Each structure stands twice: as structure tokens, then as C-alpha cells.
Amino acid sequence: MPRIEWTENDHANSPVQYAHWHSESGAAPPRRIVVADDRTRAAAAHRLACEGTALLWRGDFHGARQLLGALGRRVDRKTPAPGATPADAFHLHRRARGHRARVLGMLLVLLDGEYRLGLRRAPDVRTACREAYGPPDGPTVVSLRELLGVIGAHEWRTKGVRVPALGARIHPHYGVFSPVRGEYVDLVARAPLPGSGAAPRPRTAFDVGTGTGVLAALLARRGVERVVATDINPRAVACARDNVERLGLAGRVEVLGAGLFPPGRAALVVCNPPWLPARPTSAVEQGVYDPGGAMLHGFLAGLAAHLEPAGEGWLVLSDLAERLRLRSREALLADFDAVGLRVVDRLDIAPRHPRAADPTDPLHAARAAEVTSLWRLAPGLGSADATVDGTLADQ
Incomplete structure (x- = not known):
């Protein structure tokens, strides 16, 4: 120092x-x-x-x-x-x-x-x-x-953050983004798992950029037999391991610290990347700001190579960047097309955080109209369908 x-x-x-x-x-x-x-x-x-x-x-x-x-x-x-x-x-x-x-x-x-x-x-x-x-x-x-x-x-x-969809508390560490905004967790809790119905549930899932480990824990609680979570932030790796241990899921969730994707393929690959393509100014902001959308592009580029046949990738992403004109919906769909991904479905949810209702916030108009989406993606030919619209009502 x-x-x-x-x-x-x-x-x-x-x-x-x-x-x-x-x-x-x-x-x-x-x-x-x-x-x-x-x-x-x-x-x-x-x-x-x-x-x-x-x-x-x-x-x-x-x-x-x-x-x-x-x-x-x-x-x-x-x-x-x-x-x-x-x-x-x-x-x-x-x-x-x-x-x-x-x-x-x-x-x-x-x-x-x-x-x-x-x-x-x-x-x-x-x-x-x-x-x-x-x-x-x-x-x-x-x-x-x-x-x-x-x-x-x-x-x-010490106190932890109550996550209703998980039915438990998550304990964030310093420098790791806390799951205080529950919309993205609710989307992952409600989306249909690949193979649901007559087919068996996915045996393996990857949680890319796990942070506190909340989504990895949620997938394990939903019945996925083995979840491999990754993060390049050493603090996040330690935090996720701590939470997995607290929840009694250490035998089903493995947390790794090297690379964006773990080795191999999975039936389900989930990623909740930073939502705004801008430079973070602190460790905690790395969960919100991603210069140039590097993690988003890295996830999309490597997704198909890490999916099993008939597998899905779940991209959880707010449209706040679109409403702030930092990225367009057309550009996002073009990114799907460029790496050969098609949209299977899209689930939407409205924000519940206090800033969405704060008229004094300089970005109030964009925050009030913000929608968080879970894009269900799969390898396939053809362009992404911009008309897909499966909406989850925010109760």
C-alpha cells in the first residue's frame, strides 16, 4: 500500500x-x-x-x-x-x-x-x-x-438479508452486491426449469457471476442436483461459499473463482450481469456497472458452448440501460443473433425499489418505467424474436 x-x-x-x-x-x-x-x-x-x-x-x-x-x-x-x-x-x-x-x-x-x-x-x-x-x-x-x-x-x-423466494437469509460480505432488490431473484424462482413437466429436471446448472450465491442456492432449492457457481471477485467467492455453507447446500453447490464459465456443459446456465455499461467507482458498484457491457458480451459469446443439448441460458437483465439510451433493444437482440442464440421466452417484472417511486431522483423517469427481464435463450438458427412477451405480474 x-x-x-x-x-x-x-x-x-x-x-x-x-x-x-x-x-x-x-x-x-x-x-x-x-x-x-x-x-x-x-x-x-x-x-x-x-x-x-x-x-x-x-x-x-x-x-x-x-x-x-x-x-x-x-x-x-x-x-x-x-x-x-x-x-x-x-x-x-x-x-x-x-x-x-x-x-x-x-x-x-x-x-x-x-x-x-x-x-x-x-x-x-x-x-x-x-x-x-x-x-x-x-x-x-x-x-x-x-x-x-x-x-x-x-x-x-451479521444480520443477513431476508430473501422471500429463498425462504432464508443471505449474508453479503463487504464489496459484494447485496440482493436487496428481489425482482431478479423472483424471476429465477418462477421461471420454468428446462425439462419441467414429463421430462426430468436439469441435473446440472451453472450460475455465472454468482455474487452472494443467492441464485445458485435458489436453483439447488428448486431441485437442481448440482450447481456450479463462478465469480472472478475473491470476496464474492468467499461470500458465496459462506452462504452455501450456512444454508446446508455445500454438498450440491460448488463455488469456483477462476474464469467466467466453469468447465463442461450444463442443462441450465444463469447469469445476472451488471446492468449498466459504465465504469464503476467502487468495489460494490461492480455489481451494477460493467464498462462496455464486457460481462454481458462474454456470457452471450460463451453460452452455446456450455449448454447441453436442449439446454437453456437465462439472462436476467434490467432495461434501465435502454431507457437511459446507453444501449438499445435492437442492439441486444442483434447480440443474440450474432452468437446464434434464439429467444425461447421472456419473463418481465416491474421494480419495487424505493428509487422507482422517488420523484426527486435525477433518473426518476427511467427508474419508474424500468422492467427487469429473464430472457430464456437457446442455441438455434434465425433471428431473435422481439415480440416474445411473457409477463410476470408484480404482486
Whole structure:
């Protein structure tokens, strides 16, 4: 990790202090650091942060949280003008969020060599930091905003997220997208399995990009004998294995960490890739943003080669990118055609998340109209049928 330095006051003879610098978003170490405490005013802190000067907090922990909130309110006052097109609005929104993250990321705290936070009224963050960062390696400076995310992730991991379709809780780890939006899980729970009816259920399924392992667990609960789940994120692999073990499914679900697809073929291959073709700015955002749609294209390109005869691929994808004019439906269907896939059916569900009903959200119009679809795909000749429409009512 890179190292940063600072002095505790402005005296020329003050000793220089050193610590490791850690940023989950990959932010570079700040060029200049000043010490701040409960006497620091929000206006001064905001000016320094906008200029690129970081503030190392030495006061009360709750005072630091209050200052962070005040900085956020000052940043949010300058809301960008609406974009001319949905794509313009999205890019302006992302730019504003990036600026907000940079400014708020300038409020720093120091963790000692055991991840203790030496501030008045500070919580014990040692377990949360070990879960997120691994074993400590000396004093480390992180942004307070990131540390609050680490604390929140520990609480999610401890309590878990109730998944009604699974009838159980999933425990997300730090840096792994949480299944708080249940629409995509409901689609996988309701879609007819290949071979349903007179034919036997699929014996083997692949869950590509498993994340928390929720879909792999759901397929096993639905009767698939063997599920192989993959993810290139080591945190996701550890998280999925933890959840599979908690649910008593370790004998039926195998979690691998190498490559997009596991070796071999399966009767069912499921993928819920990131929905927006844009660059993520943090580890958690990798579950939402995928530059250039790389994972989507990789899944489509390799699907046919990993399906058994009469097998299906299930692509679970929101149309938010289409409504924001970041991708078109025609382009998606053309991608199916280009790799020789045909659409067997499509199941749709409306959103239930709070942003869909929030008129103050800059992307409200697109979010309110968003539809999440499960595309049932199979190898075949001919073009994808754009008229397929099997709708699941959102009860």
C-alpha cells in the first residue's frame, strides 16, 4: 500500500507522521493533509476538500460524522441542470456523484496497527475492518466515508438479508452486491426449469457471476442436483461459499473463482450481469456497472458452448440501460443473433425499489418505467424474436 505523511500541527519542528494509505475506490493518496477536529467549521472543510486538501480527523467520532453530513449537504446544493437526453442526464448524474465522492472522501481517520480507531466515542471497528481488509499491516489511513461503509457491511453480514423466494437469509460480505432488490431473484424462482413437466429436471446448472450465491442456492432449492457457481471477485467467492455453507447446500453447490464459465456443459446456465455499461467507482458498484457491457458480451459469446443439448441460458437483465439510451433493444437482440442464440421466452417484472417511486431522483423517469427481464435463450438458427412477451405480474 502507498504511504502518506503529515504533521500534527504547523510548527516547523513538528515530527512527520506516517501511515499506509488505503482506498477501495483506488483513489490516489492526497497530496496535502491537515489535522482537523471539533473546532473545524464545515465551510472551511468544504473549501479545503474542494481544493484537494484532506482533513485527518482528531476530534470526536460523532463530530466527524456530523461534519461529513454537512459536507454532503454543501455538495448537494449544486445539483446539475437536467440533461437534454436521458443519456446526458445519466452522465451528469454520474459526474455529480463522482465529485461528491471525491469531496467527502477527503475526511480521513487513522486506524492503528490493530484497526483500532482512536477517537472519542468511537465504536470498535476491528472485526469489521478485518472482514473487509484482511489482517492489519500497520497504521492505516482511510476515508471516514469508506469506514462507515465497512461498518455498515459488517452489520449486513451479521444480520443477513431476508430473501422471500429463498425462504432464508443471505449474508453479503463487504464489496459484494447485496440482493436487496428481489425482482431478479423472483424471476429465477418462477421461471420454468428446462425439462419441467414429463421430462426430468436439469441435473446440472451453472450460475455465472454468482455474487452472494443467492441464485445458485435458489436453483439447488428448486431441485437442481448440482450447481456450479463462478465469480472472478475473491470476496464474492468467499461470500458465496459462506452462504452455501450456512444454508446446508455445500454438498450440491460448488463455488469456483477462476474464469467466467466453469468447465463442461450444463442443462441450465444463469447469469445476472451488471446492468449498466459504465465504469464503476467502487468495489460494490461492480455489481451494477460493467464498462462496455464486457460481462454481458462474454456470457452471450460463451453460452452455446456450455449448454447441453436442449439446454437453456437465462439472462436476467434490467432495461434501465435502454431507457437511459446507453444501449438499445435492437442492439441486444442483434447480440443474440450474432452468437446464434434464439429467444425461447421472456419473463418481465416491474421494480419495487424505493428509487422507482422517488420523484426527486435525477433518473426518476427511467427508474419508474424500468422492467427487469429473464430472457430464456437457446442455441438455434434465425433471428431473435422481439415480440416474445411473457409477463410476470408484480404482486
